[in-house]
Amino acid sequence: GIQVEQSPPDLILQEGANSTLRCNFSDSVNNLQWFHQNPWGQLINLFYIPSGTKQNGRLSATTVATERYSLLYISSSQTTDSGVYFCAVESGYNFNKFYFGSGTKLNVKP
């Protein structure tokens, strides 16, 4: 299967700081999504971004499929941004098979 590596594994920020989370993947992908898992375990889709750049408020994401990586930018972080961020990719050869990274655990301190 596809290997998905996320970095950093843990991140502590002061409220108001900016951060960049990275997702590297080992093979061609059909689909890439970023998720936020809140402290209660709910996974929320942030971006569907197989290629290009998207922005949603303080969050933006860029995927460079040819170089097999994606970046999630968080600007002016807030305590509510705390949680775990996952990257998930769908194989370009095996549709509906999603591979998840181990996540980046973010703690935003007031």
Next chain:
Amino acid sequence: DVKVTQSSRYLVKRTGEKVFLECVQDMDHENMFWYRQDPGLGLRLIYFSYDVKMKEKGDIPEGYSVSREKKERFSLILESASTNQTSMYLCASSRTTGANVLTFGAGSRLTVL
């Protein structure tokens, strides 16, 4: 909004018991998935289904079975629960056409004693 509802938020079962985890989605999605999440391991796919009565094994199907008798409902079954099946179980659904965006339920935290 797509809603994926998992029947139980927390369950405690004993070794050897049969366990049913139910998942219902209300947006007519073709695909449904069961994942388990363990610390440090991310999410791992147990089974998925792309149509009624159709199923495919994921990466860790051993010890689990699934049932999809209706399009909106996908059940995960632990025939004989074991302590190493203590985990968070997450159900998701998605469309086949267009953007294949996964939508997750709130999760079911299972403890097997």
